[in-house]
Amino acid sequence: MKELLVILAQLDTLLKGGESIALATVVHVDGSAYRRPGARMLIDSQGNWWGGISGGCLEGDLLKKAQLAMFQQSIKRITYDTREDDPFQLGVGLGCQGLIEIVIDPIRANIERVKDSLERQINSGLPGFMRSQWVEDVLHISQIEQSVAAWDEGQQVFTEYLPARTRIWVVGNQFDASSLIELCLNLAWEVHWVGNTSKMRKDLQVRVAACYEWDSVSGLKSSDCLVLMTHDFDRDVQFLNQYVSHQTIQYLGILGPTKRFERLQKQLSCQLVSDISSPVGLDVGAEGPEEIAIAVVAEILAVQNNRDGQRLKYRTKTIH
Structure with a gap:
């Protein structure tokens, strides 16, 4: 694209x-x-x-x-x-x-x-x-x-x-969110950024499709991808209850370990209808925000293309 x-x-x-x-x-x-x-x-x-x-x-x-x-x-x-x-x-x-x-x-x-x-x-x-x-x-x-x-x-x-141009929502304004946004922009994905706009990097704000405050999100589609990386448990619960619990999303990833996600599920007002990736990303041993961004994007591509993310040397079918 x-x-x-x-x-x-x-x-x-x-x-x-x-x-x-x-x-x-x-x-x-x-x-x-x-x-x-x-x-x-x-x-x-x-x-x-x-x-x-x-x-x-x-x-x-x-x-x-x-x-x-x-x-x-x-x-x-x-x-x-x-x-x-x-x-x-x-x-x-x-x-x-x-x-x-x-x-x-x-x-x-x-x-x-x-x-x-x-x-x-x-x-x-x-x-x-x-x-x-x-x-x-x-x-x-x-x-x-x-x-x-x-x-x-x-x-x-x-x-x-x-194919449709990939549209991704990145929720959070910490430095790891910025790394994910930079990678997505390099791939020409359409990026929507949610968080505290006063804390968002100004150079990235002018490059994304739109920026939203926590409570002003609108236009989320079932074909969209969404990654929650707020580092705030209560914020994640609120966001999921308000915007995600009632609809299916192509890809929903939530930063954090499995135990955190299990805890989070108990706080939701209803069961999520989307398939959820938490911990988020492929298992490539990623460390640091840039590597984690690569793992997340790789998992999104695998979901979009209905692949399992294994090494190509083990694939028995054609690559394309």
């Missing part, structure tokens, strides 16, 4: 000027590859780029092909095949064993349509599917409610799944 937001922000600037630009999109992957379908790379006429379509091994070659597409003002369809150890095939020895198909689109009107559609989907706050079809050099885009992410070579149709 962060990379996509960077590309959209850069498009705001580039589309206001008159220079040529191109947008490359990964539309199909077969086998192992660093990036998945939907990965994008924005290129300008000066050779600058944002985003990426691999781990850095294919970008240099793609840049040359994008320059040609911009010069000719025609869409290019590129295939990189790193499945065979062919010394004449670009990608040999790069570490991935897969086929990657990419569409390079230099048509400004098409890029504007992509930007508008992506922004509309992201701003909706909901996950969804976007279908792109290239008919000659014209791109047709539609948002659809249900589908399967896929690439139809014959029809030149790419259907991609766009």
Whole structure:
């Protein structure tokens, strides 16, 4: 999501000027590859780029092909095949064993349509599917409610799944809350901060989506994530009774040991309906606010992606 937001922000600037630009999109992957379908790379006429379509091994070659597409003002369809150890095939020895198909689109009107559609989907706050079809050099885009992410070579149709932007509520204004907020902002998550606003770091206040006093919280959604790190037992009880006890939340984490949580449950006015992580975070032996923030974010990602947080070397299924 962060990379996509960077590309959209850069498009705001580039589309206001008159220079040529191109947008490359990964539309199909077969086998192992660093990036998945939907990965994008924005290129300008000066050779600058944002985003990426691999781990850095294919970008240099793609840049040359994008320059040609911009010069000719025609869409290019590129295939990189790193499945065979062919010394004449670009990608040999790069570490991935897969086929990657990419569409390079230099048509400004098409890029504007992509930007508008992506922004509309992201701003909706909901996950969804976007279908792109290239008919000659014209791109047709539609948002659809249900589908399967896929690439139809014959029809030149790419259907991609766009997850909702993660929205997290961090409750507390101690230094460990600041560390979690900084990490979430670095991931381009939408952060809502609850606490004593007079004690919140001023540099972070201007970067989060919104700040709330303890008793002025509004807009909590079932798709949100929430982490309680107040270091105040009574405050946690009050907050849970007031805002959380009556609704389901995608992720609810509470700082503190198991005994504290057991004590806390006895003080609630009703049983919580959400699945609760307390102690919060994955078991990685985290020490200090920065490491704890990593453990918490890792657990949120595991919940969102329905994973168990084990080491990838023990995973028997495909990574993606």
